[in-house]
Amino acid sequence: MQTNETLVGRIEIEDLVKKYCLYFDTNQPEKLVDLFSEDACIDYGPEVAPLHGKSEAFTMISRGLTNLFAQTSHHISNFILDFDSDDLAHSVSYIYAWHRYQDKEEIGYLWGQYHHKFTRENGSWKISDLKLFAVNIDNFHRATMHPVDRKQ
Numbered sequence: 001m002q003t004n005e006t007l008v009g010r011i012e013i014e015d016l017v018k019k020y021c022l023y024f025d026t027n028q029p030e031k032l033v034d035l036f037s038e039d040a041c042i043d044y045g046p047e048v049a050p051l052h053g054k055s056e057a058f059t060m061i062s063r064g065l066t067n068l069f070a071q072t073s074h075h076i077s078n079f080i081l082d083f084d085s086d087d088l089a090h091s092v093s094y095i096y097a098w099h100r101y102q103d104k105e106e107i108g109y110l111w112g113q114y115h116h117k118f119t120r121e122n123g124s125w126k127i128s129d130l131k132l133f134a135v136n137i138d139n140f141h142r143a144t145m146h147p148v149d150r151k152q
């Protein structure tokens with residue numbers, strides 16, 4: 001049975017992921033990076049070294065939002081969250097992402113999953129780990145992504 005605290009935590013955590021998408025799509029890298037813990041790790045795929053900490057994340061994300069993307073639209077669904085303790089949680093959510101690029105006509109598409117870990121710091125939930133997985137990409141700015149694990 002869930003307590004009021006875990007129900008509130010569940011809403012706060014899901015809102016973190018939704019805000020990540022909103023701030024990415026509206027080109028607000030300062031607000032986006034503030035959703036992460038200081039020591040967060042962000043892994044956008046095997047073609048890019050994982051980002052460690054807010055400073056590294058801000059540099060890469062703001063560069064991409066400024067130089068690579070003309071517009072994006074991220075859609076989250078099938079959000080599944082589990083609490084590991086009072087201050088730790090992890091989730092899997094499905095992602096559909098649409099990308100208009102500054103330097104090419106084709107629209108880039110990604111269908112996949114976000115795997116997140118969360119930590120509560122000073123009473124507020126933060127993203128401590130984000131890893132992006134893909135089921136399919138089309139005209140995407142990367143050729144290879146972490147594959148979604150699918151049982152055979």
